[in-house]
């Protein structure tokens with residue numbers, strides 16, 4: 001029988017070559033294919049007169065064929081098919097290349113919906129190779145057409161066709177994992193309706209209904225998974241750690257701990273003295289000094305003859321922790337290793353072997369690394385403490401693995417995202433919270449301004465001056481590359497009642513904007529950095545920026561958790577309206593770390609305007625007036641819902657690379673669904689802790705927590 005786990009090669013016309021292309025998109029099974037949700041939709045329902053089509057994107061037009069297609073042979077042995085069609089606003093020449101079979105398709109007088117780029121040519125118009133659908137009165141054509149993330153060897157049509165075929169094949173396997181009671185109470189549609197309409201929406205309403213159900217599912221599964229995993233750890237036991245002096249660590253520091261740091265360390269110390277495993281999250285603004293608290297916790301484990309591990313979401317960050325902490329621990333007599341993806345294989349083997357060494361004299365007590373620490377063959381002889389930094393950056397599967405690995409260890413999580421208590425409960429299950437709400441003395445305030453496009457030239461002048469004085473500049477953009485067409489509409493836009501295609505200001509992309517800045521500042525060293533680069537390349541760029549060899553670093557939010565560059569004094573955020581406040585706050589924390597006076601400039605995209613009434617505008621104003629991460633977090637929750645705490649900017653790449661790897665859910669927008677789903681998950685687990693009465697659901701939870709790729713920027 002065909003199931004969600006069947007390979008996509010069960011589909012007609014999908015052989016080895018197509019399967020290999022699908023593999024590049026992370027799609028192996030029919031289930032994967034159905035989860036490959038469209039990244040956008042062509043808005044073919046927004047039919048416009050030729051005279052009012054988008055100048056630089058695709059549009060839908062409804063044209064009557066005026067002349068039969070004529071074939072023209074070109075010298076290059078290519079053939080060209082030409083026809084004329086018109087609407088009340090003008091006449092359009094339509095051309096196709098090498099598609100002679102279309103010759104019989106367009107009888108004179110018939111009406112077609114064409115979709116594509118409309119160019120102005122003299123007094124008329126031209127479309128090259130538009131999509132064409134016959135228009136018969138009384139039979140409405142679907143208004144939206146899915147646009148998928150692509151790779152070579154596949155076409156949009158192919159994916160759409162395959163997704164439809166997969167849905168058909170799986171119709172028999174149509175069991176809905178969500179308990180019917182919940183589905184009814186929350187007025188959600190069935191799963192099969194949702195999948196059908198997310199790939200091939202009947203209309204806008206169906207698409208929104210489908211989306212709501214799928215988002216609910218993502219949150220529901222997530223909540224079930226984290227609660228179940230969390231429960232397992234808490235029921236286990238961990239070694240109780242006796243308290244000894246941490247002076248050997250603190251005496252080495254050039255500063256004294258703040259009161260907030262001491263309180264946090266005290267809370268950690270008391271947790272670790274128990275035989276119950278600690279599950280604590282340490283929250284505090286960027287730069288408040290969480291690392292040293294983690295170091296104190298690690299020292300406590302080491303003093304008790306146990307091992308400690310510190311895991312960071314990026315190689316850059318892991319390396320920085322290693323460079324900061326290893327010398328401190330070496331001086332106290334504890335050796336420390338760095339384990340990241342790029343660590344040479346032999347070195348990796350050596351580290352892994354010494355981690356599980358029974359002989360304490362040869363055992364490695366301390367390891368710092370990335371999720372490379374989560375691979376199966378890493379095991380600890382006597383794990384006492386596992387620390388993760390910027391936990392919200394890890395995917396669900398990695399969290400689950402982490403919880404498993406640390407089953408008999410204490411767990412400390414650090415996050416620079418100040419999470420309101422109510423939300424922390426949803427996101428982190430039952431972690432105890434320590435807040436560091438005090439900054440080390442002497443920190444400067446980063447002056448913040450919100451501007452729009454009309455300030456562009458002044459802004460450029462400011463960049464020039466800062467670099468001229470020896471400073472360095474960050475520019476953050478919401479997207480990696482331009483990929484959205486002006487005629488396309490993403491789900492976010494559809495949520496706005498009126499004219500969905502109006503969309504939002506076009507997104508600046510890191511690659512494109514870096515190019516523009518290079519042109520504008522030929523004398524400056526401009527580089528881009530984004531999540532699609534190999535980690536070696538990212539590392540290299542970041543290191544050169546840190547070494548002062550790059551003047552302007554144009555990046556996506558991968559630098560959000562980047563290294564400390566005290567010489568950077570200007571943070572510019574493009575399309576700032578696309579980012580959550582907490583995220584902006586974190587970005588701002590990247591500057592003002594050294595002696596240079598520092599600034600943060602938030603550039604609102606076109607259309608956000610200066611109006612006080614504009615909600616985007618208001619949000620940005622919070623940034624100008626508020627410098628306390630917790631206050632910003634509360635504002636964010638009030639204004640937008642819980643999203644920003646998960647680090648989800650509006651851009652799709654971010655949704656994949658950071659955040660909690662939700663496919664569809666935009667936690668910034670869907671906070672209400674999140675809290676309902678979490679509530680329902682908790683209630684269900686109270687009734688049925690192992691989901692015995694819901695085997696399909698239990699299966700889905702297991703699946704979600706194992707198949708998800710480690711998409712970490």
Ligand code: ADP
Pocket residue numbers: 255256257258261284285286287288289290291292416440441
């Ligand atoms: P974060 O909380 O963002 O991880 P870090 O732990 O990286 O912050 O600390 C930021 C910087 O502040 C580091 O350079 C660290 O040495 C310094 N720092 C930490 N605690 C103090 C303190 N009590 N007084 C002065 N500087 C401190």
Ligand code: MG
Pocket residue numbers: 290291389
């Ligand atoms: Mg940190």
